[in-house]
Amino acid sequence: MITEVENIGWEDRMASRTQRMKSSVIRELLKLTMRPDIISFAGGLPAPEFFPIREFDEACHHVLQTEGQVALQYSPTEGYPPLKEFLAEYMSKYGILVEPENILIVCGSQQGLDLLGKLFIEKDGCVVCSRPTYLGALQAWNAYEANFCSVDLDDQGMVVEQIPAIIKAGHTPRFVYVLPNFHNPAGTTLSEDRRNRLVEIAREHDLVIIEDDPYGELRYEGEDLTPIFRLAPERTIYLSTFSKTLAPGIRLAWVVAPKPLIQRLVQAKQGADLHTGTLVQMVANDICQRGILKQHVKRLRKVYHARRDTMLDAIEEHWPAEISYTRPAGGLFLWPRMPEAIDTEEFLERAVEEKVAYVPGFAFYPQGAGGHHAMRLNFSNASEEMINEGVYRMGVALKRELA
Amino acid sequence: MITEVENIGWEDRMASRTQRMKSSVIRELLKLTMRPDIISFAGGLPAPEFFPIREFDEACHHVLQTEGQVALQYSPTEGYPPLKEFLAEYMSKYGILVEPENILIVCGSQQGLDLLGKLFIEKDGCVVCSRPTYLGALQAWNAYEANFCSVDLDDQGMVVEQIPAIIKAGHTPRFVYVLPNFHNPAGTTLSEDRRNRLVEIAREHDLVIIEDDPYGELRYEGEDLTPIFRLAPERTIYLSTFSKTLAPGIRLAWVVAPKPLIQRLVQAKQGADLHTGTLVQMVANDICQRGILKQHVKRLRKVYHARRDTMLDAIEEHWPAEISYTRPAGGLFLWPRMPEAIDTEEFLERAVEEKVAYVPGFAFYPQGAGGHHAMRLNFSNASEEMINEGVYRMGVALKRELA
Numbered sequence: 001m002i003t004e005v006e007n008i009g010w011e012d013r014m015a016s017r018t019q020r021m022k023s024s025v026i027r028e029l030l031k032l033t034m035r036p037d038i039i040s041f042a043g044g045l046p047a048p049e050f051f052p053i054r055e056f057d058e059a060c061h062h063v064l065q066t067e068g069q070v071a072l073q074y075s076p077t078e079g080y081p082p083l084k085e086f087l088a089e090y091m092s093k094y095g096i097l098v099e100p101e102n103i104l105i106v107c108g109s110q111q112g113l114d115l116l117g118k119l120f121i122e123k124d125g126c127v128v129c130s131r132p133t134y135l136g137a138l139q140a141w142n143a144y145e146a147n148f149c150s151v152d153l154d155d156q157g158m159v160v161e162q163i164p165a166i167i168k169a170g171h172t173p174r175f176v177y178v179l180p181n182f183h184n185p186a187g188t189t190l191s192e193d194r195r196n197r198l199v200e201i202a203r204e205h206d207l208v209i210i211e212d213d214p215y216g217e218l219r220y221e222g223e224d225l226t227p228i229f230r231l232a233p234e235r236t237i238y239l240s241t242f243s244k245t246l247a248p249g250i251r252l253a254w255v256v257a258p259k260p261l262i263q264r265l266v267q268a269k270q271g272a273d274l275h276t277g278t279l280v281q282m283v284a285n286d287i288c289q290r291g292i293l294k295q296h297v298k299r300l301r302k303v304y305h306a307r308r309d310t311m312l313d314a315i316e317e318h319w320p321a322e323i324s325y326t327r328p329a330g331g332l333f334l335w336p337r338m339p340e341a342i343d344t345e346e347f348l349e350r351a352v353e354e355k356v357a358y359v360p361g362f363a364f365y366p367q368g369a370g371g372h373h374a375m376r377l378n379f380s381n382a383s384e385e386m387i388n389e390g391v392y393r394m395g396v397a398l399k400r401e402l403a
Numbered sequence: 404m405i406t407e408v409e410n411i412g413w414e415d416r417m418a419s420r421t422q423r424m425k426s427s428v429i430r431e432l433l434k435l436t437m438r439p440d441i442i443s444f445a446g447g448l449p450a451p452e453f454f455p456i457r458e459f460d461e462a463c464h465h466v467l468q469t470e471g472q473v474a475l476q477y478s479p480t481e482g483y484p485p486l487k488e489f490l491a492e493y494m495s496k497y498g499i500l501v502e503p504e505n506i507l508i509v510c511g512s513q514q515g516l517d518l519l520g521k522l523f524i525e526k527d528g529c530v531v532c533s534r535p536t537y538l539g540a541l542q543a544w545n546a547y548e549a550n551f552c553s554v555d556l557d558d559q560g561m562v563v564e565q566i567p568a569i570i571k572a573g574h575t576p577r578f579v580y581v582l583p584n585f586h587n588p589a590g591t592t593l594s595e596d597r598r599n600r601l602v603e604i605a606r607e608h609d610l611v612i613i614e615d616d617p618y619g620e621l622r623y624e625g626e627d628l629t630p631i632f633r634l635a636p637e638r639t640i641y642l643s644t645f646s647k648t649l650a651p652g653i654r655l656a657w658v659v660a661p662k663p664l665i666q667r668l669v670q671a672k673q674g675a676d677l678h679t680g681t682l683v684q685m686v687a688n689d690i691c692q693r694g695i696l697k698q699h700v701k702r703l704r705k706v707y708h709a710r711r712d713t714m715l716d717a718i719e720e721h722w723p724a725e726i727s728y729t730r731p732a733g734g735l736f737l738w739p740r741m742p743e744a745i746d747t748e749e750f751l752e753r754a755v756e757e758k759v760a761y762v763p764g765f766a767f768y769p770q771g772a773g774g775h776h777a778m779r780l781n782f783s784n785a786s787e788e789m790i791n792e793g794v795y796r797m798g799v800a801l802k803r804e805l806a
Contacts, residue, residue, distance in 0.1 A: 005637040010663045012613060013577070015525045021670045045477055053471035056682075060463035068456035072416060072650035074448055079549075101464040107510055107654075111676040120544060122418045139674040143521060144418075174416070234408040247475035249681035251510075260413045267424045272675070273514040277683060278652035316534075 017123075020142040035401040039390035041377040042357040044184065044332055048381075050303060051247050052287070052296050061284035063191050063279065071279045071337040077266045079105025080281035087254055090341060094216070095230040096238060102256055104265050105276045109214055109241045113140040115268045116175075116237065116255075121146045126171035130158040132335075132364030132371055134184050136213065137177055146367030149173065155326070157183060157190030160198040167205055173238075175208040180228060180333025182215040185364045185376035189329055192225050199232045209236045214244050214253075217297050219330035220305035229256065237261065242284055244332070247298050250280040253378070306333070310384040311377065311391060318395030318401050332380040335361075337373055342401055344375045350401065420526075423545040442793035444780040445760040447587065447735055451784075453706055454650050455690070455699050462689035466682065474682045480669045482508025482657070483684035489691050490657055497619070498633040499641060505659055507668050508679045512644045512656040514619055516543040517580070518671045519613060519640065519658075524549045529574035533561040535738075535767030535774055537587050537615065540580055551769030552576065556731070560586060560593030563601040570608055578611040583631060585618040585734025588767045588779035589737075593733055595628050602635045612639045617647050617656075620700050622733035623718055624706035632659065640664065647689055648700050653683040707735070713787040714780065714794060721798030723805050735783040738764075740776060747778045753804065757796040764770070 063071050078084070084100035091098065106112045113136065121127065121144035129137065131150035138148065149171050151162035158178055166173065178198065180190040190198070211228045229238040241253035255265060260361050269275070287293060311334060315325060325336040338344060344360040351357060358378075361371025381389060466474050481487070487503035494501065507737060509515045516539065524530065524547035534553035541551065552574050554565035561581055569576065581601065583593040593601070605612050614631045632641040644656035650718060658668060665746065672678070690696060714737060728739040747763040754760060764774030782790060 005661060007661065007663055008609070008638050010613075010661070010667065015528070015577075016668065018522055018667065018671075021667075021674065023666075023670050023673065033665065043477075048472035048476050051472060051475040053467055054477065056471070056475065056794075057464055057467040060467065061460055064460040064463065066457055068459070069451035069454060072456065072459065072652040073451050074446075074651045081412065105549040107676045107680070110674075114675045119421055120416055125418070136674075136677070143671065145675045152774075165760055174418075206411070208411075235411050248477045249473075249475040251676065251678070251680040258408060258413070260410055263426075264413065264417065267426050268421075268546065270425065270426065270548045271513075271539075272517045273510045273654065274539070275654070277510070277654040277680060280680060280683065 015125055017143055017145050020145055021139075022142075031125075038352065038355045038357055039382060039386050039393070040357045041379070041382065041390060042359050043381055044378055045381040046244055046248060046300075048304060050300060052292060056247070056283065057291050059283045063282045067282065069141060071280050071282045073278060075275055075278040077275045077280070078262075079103065079276060080285060082279065083281050083285040083288070086285060090288070090293075091240075091256070094224065094227055096227055096256060098256055101259055102262060104255045104257075104262050104269065105281060106253050106255055106269065107251040107273065108243060108248070109212065109239045110136050110140060111237045111269075111272070112253060112255045113137050113212070114143075115144070115265050115272065117141045117144040118266055118268050118272075120174040120208070122174070125174045126166065128163055128166060128173045128176040128264065129366065130179075130183070130365060131369070132185050132361060132374070133177065133366070134179055135364055136175050137212070138366055146174075147171075148364050153183070153186055153188060155188060156194050157188045158194070160194050160201060162206075163201050164205065170375055173207055175210050176202065177210045178228065179212050180225070181213055182218065182328050182333070184215070184331070185333050185359070185361070186335045187326040187328030187331060187333050189225065195226060195228055198228065202232060202235055207235065211236050211238045213239060214241045215331035216240065217245055218301060218304055218332070220301060220308060222329045234258065245293060245300065246284060246287065250284060252276065252284050277346055300369050304380050307379045307382070307387060309386060310387045311379040314388050314391035318392045320395075320398055322402070323398065334377040334379065336375055336377065338375070339402065340373060342398070343372050345372065347397070347401065350397045351394055354397045356390045357394045358394075410733045411758055420546055420548050420699070423548055425545075425697070441755065441758045441760055442785060442789050442796070443760040444782070444785065444793060445762050446784055447781055448784040449647055449651060449703075450706060451481045453703060455695060458690050458695050459650070459686065462686045466685045466689050470577055470685065474595055475684045476681060478680045478681040478684070480673050480680055481665075482506065482679060483681065483688060486684050486688040486691070489688060493691070493696075494643075494659070497627065497630055499630055500633075502589060503657055504662055505665060507658045507665050507672065508684060509656050509658055509672065510607045510654045510676065511646060511651070512615065513539050513543060514672075515642045516590050516615070517546075518675065519669050520544045520547040520549070521671050521675075522667055523577040529569065529571060530721070531576045531579040532769065533568055533582075533586070533590050533694070534769060534772070535764060535777070536580065536769070538767055540615070549577075550574075553769050556586070556589055556591060558591060559597050560591045561597070561601075563597050563604060566604050566610075567608065576610055578613050579605065580613045581613065581631065582615050583628070584616055585621065585731050585736070587618070588736050588762070588764070589677045589738045590729040590731030590734060590736050591700075592628065598629060598631055598634060601631065605635060610638065610671055614639050614641045616642060618734035619643065621704060621707060621735070623704060623711060625732045634682055637661065648696060648703065649687060649690065649777050653687060655679065655683055655687050707783050710782045710785070710787060710790060713790045714782040717791050717794035721795045723798075723801055725805070726801065735781050737780040737782060739778055739780065741778070742805065743776060745801070746775050748775065750800070751803065753800045754797055755799045759793045759796045761797075
């Protein structure tokens with residue numbers, strides 16, 4: 001059995017970039033919190049009880065029966081053409097006006113981030129992001145040895161006004177990474193003013209913008225804001241996904257960008273995995289063409305809206321008053337901030353004793369430099385009853401800690 | 404419309420590694436040869452008329468109906484546990500004795516190659532391969548700026564005896580890349596002697612071996628040889644795939660390696676795409692658990708065996724005698740070698756005029772340094788009738804050229 005073989009010193013054989021590659025704190029946590037007795041607010045998972053299972057079943061059957069030979073064969077790296085056409089049309093209602101040739105289908109937004117890192121990031125190259133920021137972006141770009149130059153984040157989102165100082169300090173950003181809508185983990189939305197300011201700064205300093213928008217469709221109140229892509233189509237790369245609207249288990253997302261960049265992304269993807277699965281693309285396309293996506297998103301908005309409200313109400317009722325928190329207008333996350341006395345990494349043990357879990361804030365900071373008094377709570381993946389109970393339990397532990 | 408936006412100079416923003424990234428000659432060719440009037444021997448595609456479409460349909464239905472919530476949700480980076488268990492058991496009949504923890508499920512072997520490049524290849528790091536070698540490996544590792552140190556290939560496969568000279572010349576190979584069974588493009592099988600010699604050399608010089616085995620199950624004559632993994636489990640990374648046995652459109656393959664390396668591959672995959680699609684893994688598992696894989700492979704062997712023989716016979720009958728060619732014991736490819744007078748890149752135009760296509764040999768050489776008088780012919784993706792006709796047409800053009 002291979003289990004008994006000697007270790008020939010694998011670590012000494014690794015390229016230097018691997019020193020920055022680690023397992024995601026969240027994924028390790030998720031393993032811990034999969035115990036059925038724990039109420040977990042730690043993941044970022046959609047509610048599986050609302051997956052359109054029957055629709056997937058019908059679509060699989062239809063695709064395989066009518067075009068099985070195509071669905072199971074190799075297909076173009078760029079993506080399944082009818083799906084790209086659908087997406088080009090679909091995004092136009094958000095003011096993103098593109099042709100199918102501006103779109104690359106990828107295996108989840110995470111792959112989009114990885115391919116962009118491969119194209120743009122030179123060792124020690126500066127990448128501008130907010131602190132906190134999306135953990136998966138840190139993971140993807142650590143593998144290319146990025147130097148994360150972070151700016152603050154407040155209730156209006158990323159403080160883009162701090163970007164010129166980074167450049168003044170001698171850095172040349174490869175790009176600015178922005179999560180404009182219902183930020184993961186902070187829940188904030190980049191204000192219209194800030195969007196305009198970001199575009200001004202990007203044009204003044206000739207910067208590329210990566211606009212990561214997995215949650216844009218999950219808005220529970222207020223009006224949609226202008227996509228940055230619309231404001232600066234010449235220098236913005238836009239990412240969206242089916243993971244939060246249809247299902248994450250099909251690993252389908254897309255990148256929107258100017259054509260010369262799409263060509264480069266296609267080359268990078270060819271080397272990375274040849275192409276995205278044909279069957280899942282055709283199944284997603286079948287579902288979309290039948291108009292199911294729109295009505296399904298409408299339903300999800302209703303469910304998640306109620307869960308968000310339940311969590312906000314429960315925190316209001318059960319948590320000590322000195323804890324502050326965002327009121328996100330959409331998305332999947334709350335980002336409560338604790339008094340100095342509570343280190344959210346240490347407190348996690350207390351929470352798990354009470355059989356509740358969350359992600360400590362430090363996980364979302366480049367180089368772990370901050371977030372020690374914040375935590376990310378997910379409200380999409382637990383029933384309202386569980387949310388109430390979990391928030392109550394955490395409240396007990398928090399009060400004990402702060403007493 | 405974004406089509407009208409200015410080009411902000413994307414090329415100047417790219418990381419230096421992109422200078423080595425190009426579109427695959429094959430994929431570009433495939434576009435050209437998708438014209439329905441052309442008989443294409445250029446691809447490496449399985450025969451779609453034998454895809455187990457009904458079985459896929461049944462499996463999709465069964466998985467979605469019984470475990471839809473799991474199938475559409477995020478899942479572990481390592482892969483779907485029951486599929487890993489099946490594969491561990493399945494490979495044991497080939498003498499590959501491992502536990503599920505030695506397996507990582509990936510999105511096609513191509514992703515396995517990419518992740519291995521990410522872990523092992525430092526800029527200008529030496530990678531040992533044969534010339535010719537698999538085009539996709541060159542593509543994957545060009546992105547990590549590998550220095551390909553190639554050795555010859557003869558009828559016994561890669562001439563592994565040339566490896567020590569590479570080391571003597573001052574190179575430190577990150578690994579040796581081997582396609583032991585029915586080599587793509589050359590069709591050769593690494594002899595038992597050479598396998599043993601390779602392992603001796605690897606142990607003497609402390610080298611890692613990547614054993615890429617997509618075609619191993621497609622043997623049409625003779626006996627299976629010993630997997631290199633079995634001979635040197637402490638230093639061999641084994642890759643296999645469902646692309647040639649079930650279907651490529653589901654993008655499912657697996658990497659077998661010692662556990663410390665699997666952990667590193669999992670980290671790399673987390674950053675690259677989080678995990679392989681849950682639905683397709685469960686569908687493939689369902690098909691495998693019902694015993695369909697084995698019987699399906701048996702059927703494919705019969706079909707491809709006949710097609711190989713048809714192609715060999717047709718070449719014997721219609722081509723000039725000075726053209727030599729391999730007689731592969733399995734796989735999907737023939738590798739005819741032309742007299743000096745024929746440059747296979749130039750001759751492609753003649754062939755396309757005759758409405759036949761193939762891949763010129765130079766595409767399979769690192770840095771394009773060779774293969775100008777060889778060509779790769781695929782025999783799995785055309786009916787026997789088409790094979791006869793295509794080979795005949797090429798024969799006409801070849802005779803004209805050599806006259």
